[in-house]
Amino acid sequence: xxxxxxxxxxxxxxxxxxxxxxxxxxxxxxxxxxxxxxxxxxxxxxxxxxxxxxxxxxxxxxxxxxxxxxxxxxxxxxxxxxxxxxxxxxxxxxxxxxxxxxxxxxxxxxxxxxxxxxxxxxxxxxxxxxxxxxxxxxxxxxxxxxxxxxxxxxxxxxxxxxxxxxxxxxxxxxxxxxxxxxxxxxxxxxxxxxxxxxxxxxxxxxxxxxxxxxxxxxxxxxxxxxxxxxxxxxxxxxxxxxxxxxxxxxxxxxxxxxxxxxxxxxxxxxxxxxxxxxxxxxxxxxxxxxxxxxxxxxxxxxxxxxxxxxxxxxxxxxxxxxxxxxxxxxxxxxxxxxxxxxxxxxxxxxxxxxxxxxxxxxxxxxxxxxxxxxxxxxxxxxxxxxxxxxxxxxxxxxxxxxxxxxxxxxxxxxxxxxxxxxxxxxxxxxxxxxxxxxxxxxxxxxxxxxxxxxxxxxxxxxxxxxxxxxxxxxxxxxxxxxxxxxxxxxxxxxxxxxxxxxxxxxxxxxxxxxxxxxxxxxxxxxxxxxxxxxxxxxxxxxxxxxxxxxxxxxxxxxxxxxxxxxxxxxxxxxxxxxxxxxxxxxxxxxxxxxxxxxxxxxxxxxxxxxxxxxxxxxxxxxxxxxxxxxx
Numbered sequence: 001x002x003x004x005x006x007x008x009x010x011x012x013x014x015x016x017x018x019x020x021x022x023x024x025x026x027x028x029x030x031x032x033x034x035x036x037x038x039x040x041x042x043x044x045x046x047x048x049x050x051x052x053x054x055x056x057x058x059x060x061x062x063x064x065x066x067x068x069x070x071x072x073x074x075x076x077x078x079x080x081x082x083x084x085x086x087x088x089x090x091x092x093x094x095x096x097x098x099x100x101x102x103x104x105x106x107x108x109x110x111x112x113x114x115x116x117x118x119x120x121x122x123x124x125x126x127x128x129x130x131x132x133x134x135x136x137x138x139x140x141x142x143x144x145x146x147x148x149x150x151x152x153x154x155x156x157x158x159x160x161x162x163x164x165x166x167x168x169x170x171x172x173x174x175x176x177x178x179x180x181x182x183x184x185x186x187x188x189x190x191x192x193x194x195x196x197x198x199x200x201x202x203x204x205x206x207x208x209x210x211x212x213x214x215x216x217x218x219x220x221x222x223x224x225x226x227x228x229x230x231x232x233x234x235x236x237x238x239x240x241x242x243x244x245x246x247x248x249x250x251x252x253x254x255x256x257x258x259x260x261x262x263x264x265x266x267x268x269x270x271x272x273x274x275x276x277x278x279x280x281x282x283x284x285x286x287x288x289x290x291x292x293x294x295x296x297x298x299x300x301x302x303x304x305x306x307x308x309x310x311x312x313x314x315x316x317x318x319x320x321x322x323x324x325x326x327x328x329x330x331x332x333x334x335x336x337x338x339x340x341x342x343x344x345x346x347x348x349x350x351x352x353x354x355x356x357x358x359x360x361x362x363x364x365x366x367x368x369x370x371x372x373x374x375x376x377x378x379x380x381x382x383x384x385x386x387x388x389x390x391x392x393x394x395x396x397x398x399x400x401x402x403x404x405x406x407x408x409x410x411x412x413x414x415x416x417x418x419x420x421x422x423x424x425x426x427x428x429x430x431x432x433x434x435x436x437x438x439x440x441x442x443x444x445x446x447x448x449x450x451x452x453x454x455x456x457x458x459x460x461x462x463x464x465x466x467x468x469x470x471x472x473x474x475x476x477x478x479x480x481x482x483x484x485x486x487x488x489x490x491x492x493x494x495x496x497x498x499x500x501x502x503x504x505x506x507x508x509x510x511x512x513x514x515x516x517x518x519x520x521x522x523x524x525x526x527x528x529x530x531x532x533x534x535x536x537x538x539x540x541x542x543x544x545x546x547x548x549x550x551x552x553x554x555x556x557x558x559x560x561x562x563x564x565x566x567x568x569x570x571x572x573x574x575x576x577x578x579x580x581x582x583x584x585x586x587x588x589x590x591x592x593x594x595x596x597x598x599x600x601x602x603x604x605x606x607x608x609x610x611x612x613x614x615x616x617x618x619x620x621x622x623x624x625x626x627x628x629x630x631x
Contacts, residue, residue, distance in 0.1 A: 006035040010046050017053050026053040033550050043552055044073045044082055051089055055096075064093050069549055084113035084122055091129055100137040107133055124173045124182065128189075131166030134159050135193055142196070157197065164193045184213035184222065191229055200233045207233065224253040224262060228605070231269060235276075244273045264293035264302060264603035271309055280316045287313065294603045301601030304333035304342060311349060324353040 013028030029050040037043050047070035054063035067089045074082035091106035107129045114122035138160040142152055152160070171186035191206030207229045214222035231246035251266035271286035287309045294302030311326035327349040334342035354360075 006032045006037040007042060009035060010042065010049070013046075013053070014049055017049065017056075022053045022056045026050060026057065029053060036552065038552075040073060040077050040552075041079075043549070044070055044077075044079065044086075047073065048082075048086065048089065051093070055089075055093060060093055060097055064090070064097070067093055073549060073552075080113055080117055081119065081122070084110045084117070084119070084126075087113070088122075088126060088129055091133065095129075095133045095136050098140065100133055100140070103133045104130060120173065120177060124170055124177065124179070127166050127170040127173065128182070128186065131163045131170060131189065134163035134166065135189060138163060138193075138196065151198065152196070160193050160197050164190060164197070167193065180213055181217060184210055184217070184219075187213065188222070188226065188229075191233075195229065195233055195236075198236075200236045203233045204230060220253055220257055224250055224257065227253065228266070228269070231273075235273070240273055240276045244270060244277070247273060260293050260297060261299075261602040264290050264297070264299075265605045267293070268302075268305070268309075268603065269605055271313075275309070275313065275316075278316075280313045284310060284313045284317075290603065294601070297603060299601040299603045300333055300337050301339075302603035304330055304337065304339065305601075305604060307333065308342070308345070311353075315353070320353050320356050324350065324357065327353055 009028050009032035013025040013032065015025075016022075016028060017025035029046055032046055033050070037046075047066045051063045051066035051070060054060070054066065067086055071083060071086035071090060074080075074086050087106045088110035091103040091110065094100075094103035094106060107126055111123060111126035111130065114120075114126050138156050141156045141159065167186050167190045171183060171190065174182035174186060187206045188210040191203045191210060194200075194206060195203040207226050211223060211226035211230070214220075214226055227246050227250040231243040231250065234240075234243040234246065247266055247270045251263060251270065254262040254266055267286045267290040271283045271290060274280070274283040274286065287306050291303060291306035291310070294300075294306055307326045307330040311323040311330060314320070314323035314326065327346055331343060331346035331350060334340075334346055
């Protein structure tokens, strides 16, 4: 009855997941694991389904845990197909977590086993997954770069080219299998990689194939993505009117899908495209639509972009009052969301607009606020000063780009001193002469390199004493002398051993040195024996023990299929090579990622397109500027 209960719970979890209720499905799978089973195949299937459920719930750590359990169990029972599937699932999860090198190893394992077993469907999936990992890695590497598609560093190009190669191999194989849906996915991803590589004509050809297959299956979501991608590619070829038509179709399909976020993205793209076509009335119309949806969805980033675009479009029409209103709203939102670049841009825009309106610092803004409050997007940039304000953003540096302390313009002691002195701003000279000094003084290094210490414990107020480096290190030694002792393990001796040790004469210094050199020499057998005994069990500690797999009930029926603790079978070289590759980037996991330069919102399309509009507008609007005669 317990076995039936476990299977029933698992089947109900599978039904719920197929219906799209992954949270309830995961709960049933967890209950099945709690009941447990002795059927290894059933338990492996539960692990796989549970990992997939958590993946869709975006609980990637739990997904990773259960996919690892699945991989361990599949290897234990010798299920090669199961091992391949578990490796593929691990690769997809690691890709989402940004661990691309480990993901490639797992997906390559999936590919190798599928080819070994003659599993063409599994091989096609593995090829697609590897291409997807390289694709995601290439996008990740270029995410915060300002280059247009096609203008990428060599590392990014090579990564995207690998992605394209695996997608092409996947496409060739799914054509043999006659899988039209898989062909559509391959065409779409090939179009995306070619777009990033700057091959826009090839990208258009692939996206047209993707569009045809999406219409064939009635896949409206894929159809909407194909229209949007075709619009983006035509933008880079300068075919703005064609792009506008594709974006209109994107907007139409997104409304059929009742997806407000992608509807706002289509409005945003249409507003930018009509800006390029210099049709500012239509640009304002679509940016206002984007603004309204962003406000309904609470997308503050999208509101900010809409305000910026609306302000620029109103400037192009000569409506400086409305432009000033939206610039102010842009400033408010940028401060709220912590967008420092947007805040600086809005401040400069407001200063320029107030100057154009003849407003002083204390004057009230002119004009009435439009009935629709908004934000920024990719609008026109009609003034040279506006362009210069954006160019000045290149001078901003991320925290990671700051000069290290040893390259600072001032010595570190100078900064330390300013933090010690409270309200007295007169600094002592580097020679240590005091002018108006507080009672607490830091340790300073003069130009000659000698150390100066004002000891507040032993000297009277106002006295100074020059102390050499030996005194400083003596002081340091006193404070640090007990720290190492706190980490030592005390050895307890019995009274008999203590008496024997007292009766034993101490060795001479020569004997100690001789013995120490013998023990420390790596040429001796004793040294290697010591290392071997210390390290012998470290690898065993990292091995997975099937007895620790949740939900597994070991019985006489399945005991013969398991390698339980104590078995002497060692993994092969292939496993260790894979382990080394997986562990190669562990130190990167401890590094702190730099913050995003620009916040992103659900109503905003890709930022590379946004950057393109900025640059194209800056060039086009220069042609409309009038040079002012000098006074």
